[in-house]
Amino acid sequence: MLPSAFDYVVPDSLEEAVRALTEGPDARALAGGQSLLPLLKLRLARPARLVDLRRLDGLRYVRKVDGGVAVGGLTPHAEVAGSTLLVGGGRALAEAAAAIGDVQVRNRGTFGGSLAHADPSADLPAAVLALEATLLAHGPDGEREIRAGDFFLGPFATALRPGELLVGARMEIPEGSRGAYVKLRHKASGFALVGVAAVLEMDGSTCRRARLTVTGTGGRPLRLEETEEALAGLSLEDGRAVREACSGAGEVLEDVHDDLHGSAEYRRAMTSVMATRAVLRAVG
Amino acid sequence: MATTTVPKQIGARVRRKEDPRLITGASTYTDDLKLPGMAYCTVLRSPHAHARIASIDTSGAEATKGVLRVVTGRDVQEAIGGLPVAHKIEGLLEPPHRVLAIDEVRYVGDGVAAVVAEDPSTARDALERIEVEYEELEAVVDVEKAAAGGPFVHEELGTNVAFTFPFEAGDVDGAFQDAPVVLRQRIVNQRQIPFAVEPRAVAARFDRGHRKLEIWSSTQIPHLLRTQLSVMLGIPEHSVRVIAPEVGGGFGSKLNVYAEEALVGHLARELGRPVKWTATRTEGFQATIHGRDQLADVEIAASEDGVLHGMRVKLLQDLGAYHQLLTPVIPTLTVLMLPGAYRLRNLQVELKGVFTDKTPTDAYRGAGRPEANFIIERVLDLIADATGIDPIEVRRRNFFPADAFPADTCTGLTYDSGNYQAAVDLLLETVDYDALRREQAQRRERGELMGIGVACYVEICGLGPSAALPAGGWEACTLEVRRTGRVVVKTGVSPHGQGEETTFSQIVADALGVGLNDVEIAHGDTDYVPEGIGTFGSRAQAVGGAALSMALEDVRDKSRKIAGHLLEADPEDVVFDEGKLHIRGAPDRAVGFQDVVTAAYMADDLPEGVEPGLASTRFFEPSNFTFPFGVHLCVVDIDPDTGEPSIRRYVAVDDCGNVINPMIVDGQIHGGVAQAIAQSLYEQAVYDADGQLVTGSLMDYAVPRASYLPSYELRRTTTPTPVNPLGAKGVGEAGTIAGNPCVMNAVVDAVSHLGIRHVDMPATPEKLWRIITERD
The missing domain is CATH 3.30.390.50 (CO dehydrogenase flavoprotein, C-terminal domain)
Structure with missing residues (x-):
């Protein structure tokens, strides 16, 4: 269960991170690592470089924005699940986050990491799609918005371009709306x-x-x-x-x-x- | 066992002495070892279920910087003997089982080559640089097809059937003739993958000066392993030392002699450097023994009053590709235990052990007995269903009565002691069974699915008389009272979670009147503990504890002699009390235990004929197995929309004889039942048609989480065994043996009104959903 060799960089800023991802071939961003590390250990993923995002503290938030709520890409699932801002229809997202894995996974795994990984059986994609969220990508050409409905292309495939990071999402929570997530x-x-x-x-x-x-x-x-x-x-x-x-x-x-x-x-x-x-x- | 004062520790819920170091991470497991100059081993494994090895090119691996050695099966075939199988089965076919495959691989995970390198990553990288050319052969996957003919796992045998084990007792044809109730049922015990939290690991160091090999291994049987490694590696047994450090779970999977244990020992000897190998989780799934995997076709003859008169059982055991240490022995235990708690006199069994291109099967918690109990307890429920008699009443009508003990079974066993009715009586005091049945009827009216399952069990524990085991059934203990009065117990039952450091200390404390912390229980080092067999088959207390009791009696006798001498009294009149020995009826005429110990070692004032020192080594040979028993009940609800079963209530009545530590016994029942629920509802090793293990990780193989399991209500009756001085029977496997039929009888009961008579394990939501929707 030992990964193949890789370079490891820990950028201090989003710009540095994007640069580190685009400088050479086969770079992968590491957020909470809950999916990526097992893939590395089984050598199913063999990136040449890992770009560890752990210093990008600015991407860890759940906050109120005009007409809704914004969630940062590096927010752990546990914080999404426990957010008091996710009420009404927003419960769909909070409950999806609460349904992920176990306590350890929810405290390490991140909102952006899970969405960008796009596991076809993951919980969060269903919630952001139901909330018609706007996903925020940051890449070499700056920031752009992607509608949730356009984001998920297939198993482990998204609309993110090379070098782009999923830095957050914004979603409206209509007045008086209700939400839930259930799974088998x-x-x-x-x-x-x-x-x-x-x-x-x-x-x-x-x-x-x-x-x-x-x-x-x-x-x-x-x-x-x-x-x-x-x-x-x-x-x-x-x-x-x-x-x-x-x-x-x-x-x-x-x-x-x-x-x-x-x-x-x-x-x-x-x-x-x-x-x-x-x-x-x-x-x- | 004899204590002159009221036992204070035996029977108390003493907290485990070993837990502080285990739960604070202060303990050492094999993989924690870092020896100076240590090198690291990895094993290349077959990706094919069955293939001819056309060529192996190791040059790329050998050229890798940091790689010290690369070996194939051919390279080590002279230096390392084949893997052992211990058995007493007549005519058993024993194809060679090498530590690394030669010419042919026979399951996914079969070892092909090994690398030793300066660090683990290099060793792992080098595996990818070994080029193996395989010519794929047809994989033998289905056990029924394998039993019927070719292709063959071992071509040279010309058959896949490694042995047949026919058994017949009584007049089976007579029992079936004119029997008013004749039933047939296929009953499958699906393949399980034992899951110890600590994977297997081996480290070895060869002392060139003394020509001595030291092996650290996560094993249940250090002494047996010592002997086998001596034979396999051609090193005199006194020059092999095996150490089992902390062992993080085994469940039978570490009751074995594995290829890596010999391979790592050999590589350390050859390189002159310490070598370590630790299994990956993938290797834990593919290259550590599996359990169960039996297919039984059962015919039942009963009378209308619910009495079982005869059974015919055709039993196929999937052995996997090779024999491991006890592979063929396990299903013979199934045959022995088929009568369960019942007076079955007419039994015919045709057991076949069949090779397939899969991981070898061997002992897994219960080892053949859960399989037997699942069969007989499903049979009792089938009879209850066919006769319309309540399942509990059917059991009562078939029990060995309380006055039948010692009771002979038709399979040649003698059940030592028992009172099965009393266990059922206690169950019915604990549970309002009639109210549960009323509730079930009401829920059915509302379309809800509720099932009540009951299962009894009798199991073989305290393995066992040497005559009945393939490698000795005794146990050894050395008891040493040191000069300062501290006590060292050296036991051959090397624990891997059973808590002997606590329970053995309790026994010593009561016998010698010393404190629990004045006792050290030493185990798991063959140079320190002179002899032993190991921990398996619920034998640690019943056999290992019995050996301790014998050694304690020696020390007590000698202490009385010395005390009598010091007190100028007859030793027969000296009794032990807390920390001292006094004359019966005269507590003031006493000497401290320390005074006796000091006298024993000063040796200048000993009674005539008494040697200096205070120690004893004893071997206990049990005259029989022990046969714990009990009855479990559970209530299962099934979600009618999704098919998901959930266990609402689980009540266990167990009788394991005398109990040393009730808390530890409770823990054994909890863990045992958890593994039974695992088999009943969740766990199944699945191979595809090509022999690929498709449940090869925790993403696919559903080891239950704590949250999947119910709270347990535990009750006990106490029927001591006459087989050993402690009166203790053993409890490690009871929960596993009782639990499968208990849960599955409840599952079947929940859907019985839909015409269902049997459900195969595991009872997955989809399987139950299909039953529900197809009958709607």
């Missing part, structure tokens, strides 16, 4: 066999607009658009109606994973179950 946990890895995030804009007990996303079923997190439409205008106090509205959530998914950990049929069925539970939990 894979018993070995703790990752989502199926995870669903729900962000619901409400008029009293009636759902005005629903945003539902699923992770774990395919190569990237997806919006459950048909279910969102079925929930719009529905009274969410009626558990049976919610169940009915969510019952088709999994059926419409394409290219669902079918493997040792769960058949496609089971994952589809569980998508509907988790969608129902996410909605009921959000309004419960």
Whole structure:
């Protein structure tokens, strides 16, 4: 369990970090290391250089911004999970962060690290997608914004360009909205066999607009658009109606994973179950 | 055991003496060792389940800066003998098992070459520079196909069946003839991967001056390992020293002689430098023995009153690619224990041990007995279901009654002592069983899935009489009272979590009236502890503790003689009290224990015929195994939407005879049940059709977290064994043996109204979800 040799640099600023990432071939950014270190030890990743971001303290925050909340890329999951700013629809993100791994992982692993790694079974991608977050990338050409819906391209693939770091995200939390994240946990890895995030804009007990996303079923997190439409205008106090509205959530998914950990049929069925539970939990 | 005063320590919940150093990181494990000039070893392993090695080119590795030595199987075949298998099975086929493969690899993880380098990273890097050309062969993966014919794991054998072990008792055909209830069921014990938190590790140093080899190994059996390494490496046994430092868990996986132990010893000898190898987690999964992996086809003959009259069992044991130390012995324990707690008289078993291209199987907590108990306790529930009699009542009707002990089983065992009804009675005092059944009926009305599972068990512990074991079943103990009155116990049962430093100290404290901290329990060093067998088969107290008791009796006798002499009294009238010896009925006429010790070593005023010193070495040979027993109950709820099972309540009634330390016994039950829940609900080693281990990491192989496990309610009855002076039976494996059928009987019970009679382990959410949705 020893990695192959690599250069190791610890930049003091974001600019230095970006430079260190672009100077030579095969540089990788190291944030909390909760995914990267196991890959290094198994030699599944063999970067020529590791750029350790641990001194970039300015990227560790959850703060209120105009119309919503901003989260820094180096914020540990535990701080996202415990943030008092993530209320209403923002609960989807807090609960997704709380559902990651175990205590040690949540204290070391980072918000930006998890999103940039884009594991297809990770929890956070579902939440930022449901919140329609704006992700902030910083690279050689400065800072740019990427919509969450455009960010996740496939398994471990994102819209980040070479040398770009995911430095944070900004998301609106509509007034009176509700949110939740629930998952069926894979018993070995703790990752989502199926995870669903729900962000619901409400008029009293009636759902005005629903945003539902699923992770774990395919190569990237997806919006459950048909279910969102079925929930719009529905009274969410009626558990049976919610169940009915969510019952088709999994059926419409394409290219669902079918493997040792769960058949496609089971994952589809569980998508509907988790969608129902996410909605009921959000309004419960 | 004889104590003249009321025992103060035996039976007390004494905190473990070993814990402060273990939980503060002040202890030394094998991988912590750094010896001057130490070099580091890594092993290249086969990525194929079955392949011919066409060529190996080690030149790239050898040319790597810092690499000291690269060896292949051919390079060491003269210097290192084959790996041993200990058994008494007639006609067992024993294909060669080399420390590194020669010409052919037979499982993913089979060792191919080894590198020694100045540092671990260089050794790891060099592995990638060894070029091996493999010609892939068809992998033998499915045990039934392997039993039926080719291709063969070992071509030269012309078969994959390493042995057959037929057994028949009573009149089986007669029992089936006209039996009103005849049932058939396939019962699988899936392959498990023992998961010790400390992976295997070996370090070796060769003293060229004395021609002596020192081996540090994370092992359960330092003395047996010493003998085997002596044979494998051609070094006289007195010139081999094995040290087991702290051992961080074993569960049977370190009850073995592994290739790396001999290989590292040889490389240290050859290089003249200390060498260390530590398994990676991947090697822990691929190249450390696996457990279970039995397939049983069971036929049951019973009467309408729920009495089991006969069983026919066809048993296939997947051995993996080679024999490790006890590989073929494990399933024979299954055969012996098939009757469980019941008066089964007619039993026919056809056991076959079958090679496949997988990691070898061997002893894993319970070692053959969990398999047997899973079979018999599922059988009792199948009978209950078929006859409509409550599962607890069915068990009562089949039990050996309390007056039957010593009780002979149809498999030739004699159960030493027992009272199975009493255990069930205590269970029913603890649990309102009828209320649980009422609740279950109400929940079913509401569409909820709740199951109640009950399982009894009897297990073989205190391994055991030497005649019944392949490598000796005695245990040795040396007791030394030092001049200052401090006591050193040198025991052959080398612990890896069992807490003997505490329990043995309790025994000594009561016997000699000394403080717990005046006793040192030494173990795990073959130069310091003269002899021993090791820790496995729940034998540490029942056999090792018994040897200690014998040595204590010697020391007490001699102390009484010396005290009697000092007090001018008959030694028979001298009794031990706290820190002193006095004349019975006259506590004032006393000498301190220290006075006796001083007299023994000053030796200028000893009674006639008494030698100086105060020490004894004793070997205890048990006359029989011990047979602990008990009954467990659990309540399982299944989420009807997801199929996820959760254990709401777990009650264990165990009888392990006399208890030295109830807290440690509780801990053994907790851990044992946890590993049973693991097999029942979570853990399964999966190989694909090509023989790749697809559950080769903790990302895929679900070792349960603490949060997956319930709180345990523990109760005990106490039926001492007459087999040893402590009356203790052993408890290390009880929870594992009782737990699987207990949990699975509850799972099946939860879905029995859907027409389900059996569910294979592990009862995963998807498996249960399918059952629920397909019956809806």
